[in-house]
Amino acid sequence: MTDFRAEHRAIDWASGEIGARIRRRNRAQLRLRLVGMAAIGFAFAMLATLVGSLLWTGTRAFRQTHVAIEVHYDAGILNPDNLQRGNYRAILGATMQALFPDLPDSALRKATAILSNGAQFMVRDRIVADPALLGQRISLRVPVSDPYDQLHKGLIDRETPEEFRRLKDDEIALWDRLEAAGAVSAPLNWGLITNADSRFPELAGLRGALMGSFWALLTCFVLSFPIGIGAAIYLEEFAPKNRTSDFIEVNINNLAAVPSVVFGLLGLAVFLNWLGLPRSAPFVGGMVLALMTLPTIIIATRAALKAVPPSIREAALGLGASRQQVVFHHVLPLAMPGILTGTIIGLAQALGETAPLLLIGMNAFVTAAPGSPFDPSTALPTQIFIWADSPERGFVSRTSAAILVLLMFLVAMNALAIYLRNRFERKW
Amino acid sequence: MTTAAFMILLAGTVGAYLLNRHAAEQIRNRGARLHSLAGFHGLYGALLVAVPTLVVVLVWLLVEGAVIDRLVMSGLPAAALDGLGAGERQLILSEITQLAGGRQFGQPQPWVLEAAARMVRLRLASDVLLVATVLALGGGMAVLAWRRVSPDFRARQQAERIVNGLMVFCSTIAIFTTVGIVASLVFETGRFLAMIPWTEFLLGTRWEPQMAIRADQIAAQGSFGVIPVFLGTMVITVVALVVAVPVGLFSAIYLNEFASPRTRRMVKPVLEILAGVPTVVYGFFAVLTIAPALREFGAATGLPIAPNTALAAGLVMGVMLIPFISSFTDDALTAVPRSLRDGALALGATRAETVMNVLFPAAIPGIVGGILLAVSRAVGETMIVVMAAGLIAKLTLNPLDSVTTVTVQIVTLLIGDTAFDSPKTLAAFALGMLLFVVTLAINVLALRIVRKYREIYD
Structure with missing residues (x-):
């Protein structure tokens, strides 16, 4: 010591x-x-x-360059009996000729290429809707094709040597003349939301993808919400503690950790191949997403049920309610805010899920928005994947814009979930 | 017609509820004492109508298409299908389906037109039959329930038994899903292994699934050795962990030990955002920003960085995993009892020494479990690698090179139209099986480590 x-x-x-x-x-x-x-x-x-x-x-991509043109529905070119199949290219050619009267015919084709490939259909749809326009002149704003859109947004560097540039000097000169004439404008790009998919970036929009995601999420919700709540109530309130219910629990926890692409394989093999359900349908996508969301909803619902204090149950039982009455009349309504929060978070995850949807073919090129959950369609994340794979430059900014739209939805859903939790959840 | 069937079902359910409740109320009004409340009699009637009829309608709709297709195909003239493969049969069937839907392209053969007409007839017959079945079954059940209404009938117990059964069914969906996954994977993998021996699959070092579709095409005989694909997955996973583990660990340690509660409250949700970003967004981020940056870096330093290097995918995947590792570490550190921390501090250890020498060792099982779960996430992650990693399987460990992964191969093999009789398609299921088994094993291992090595402090 x-x-x-x-x-x-x-x-x-x-x-x-x-x-x-x-x-x-x-x-x-x-x-x-x-x-x-x-x-x-x-x-x-x-x-x-x-x-x-x-x-x-x-x-x-939230702005799209347009050019104002004056279209003359020339009665000499169009056949009033078959407006659907007129030579609208020629009409656009004449329009450009009027804009650039000094151009030789060979350069005129380059001038027409300024307009989007879809311009002829816009010109056509206008007169098909109103045949009285035949022989008249109207002014119209049409989107310009992708290279000129890029040029207007300053993405094509005029200093680059001509041979490496997508637009040659004469094409840029044409464009500058249009711009000097005040024909060019870049309004908000509503087409991004109102158009369906297209091969041409200036016309491509998210309408089909938004509808597809809507149908898929609706299917997912309709299936997974009641089934998830039913399963959670049974496991939390009624199931005897035995091996079967343990087995179910282990299963649910394992499913939550299975890679999403494996769910895609399940959908492909079982729903498409064995049951013969249609490919690319949001309904099938929703079923696969429902299987993936189910564990999330079950786990959230069980937590919400567990948070309801036993005194509520005992009071209801004491007044003579049956066990199911206790749950459905008292415990479940009290747990609802927590359940809804978990469900919305699960649906937000499902909205961003891509891989399983790719495997059941929701990456199809579809130029019409689906009218029902059984029509072929894309979904927001698969549309992002398709556009990210497209070589046209214009799709780069559209992909980012589509991602911003997707993120906006996710933020909104999560904000709603947080609001529900803060507003309605009770501390006991 | 399907809508009509559902409307009838809905109307029948509501009708049976009202009918039974009314019948029970009348019995009560006559002065008899009911065993159950009138509402329970109504509920019993509604359930008795809704459940069996709904099951019939759903099963009907699920099998209807397949049955009609089969009937139409078997009704074709025998000569029409002679010597045709599954793909060509599929084409004929889709032509018939298009015709039956009223979309005619070109001039079909007369027997195709006839088959289309038969398909239309069969569909109509099926619809009529479905509505008739719904009417008969729903009506029958409603009458059955109505006749049971009596003062002594224990309607509450009966209704609750049905509800209980429904809930049990709901909770077995999880089992059905697992069974479905395992069954589809095992079944298709079995067919794959019947064509390609398992030794070649598991031990082969070449993965070239591009094979001739027609006999006269000149193409490499496909080879299905999984080792290079698996190696690629490992390379990207390791890159991801090299990013995610230190960043996740140190940010959790900082937040847990050094940050003020206010910083903690602000930083944690921002980290959680990283976990909520969809993986397709990360994939695009890798392609749009990270890969070009790495390419320029490679050009500037002379490093041989491939255009779609494993680094880009791995780096972005690492960013995705940061909140995962960080929250597991955070939980594990918080779970260490206060007394250990206080003891170390009281002995004069600095906060850093307390964390590194006392808390961290005690938290290791939880942290290792979290890292393992992150590994299983990384192995199963699909979109980032599909967009940012390569397609060619190379036998390499170099992260600067372009590698492919199991999930990339699954997706590229199955994207587009798929025929279920080529080893190319079935290989994707074999890879899926491998993926499922590996991730399951890692998850089970992680849970066991957490359970087994967790110190019990109480």
């Missing part, structure tokens, strides 16, 4: 050696803090880069 005490006394806490040691230890602590801050900084920087690059490229 004495030795120990002697040794103990030998430490001189004020000595330089001890001071250096403490400084060293404090420096080590500071290093750990800095590393931790750097780690958080890295995560934040990645998130900022992600959002920033999407905003940077995506906001461009």
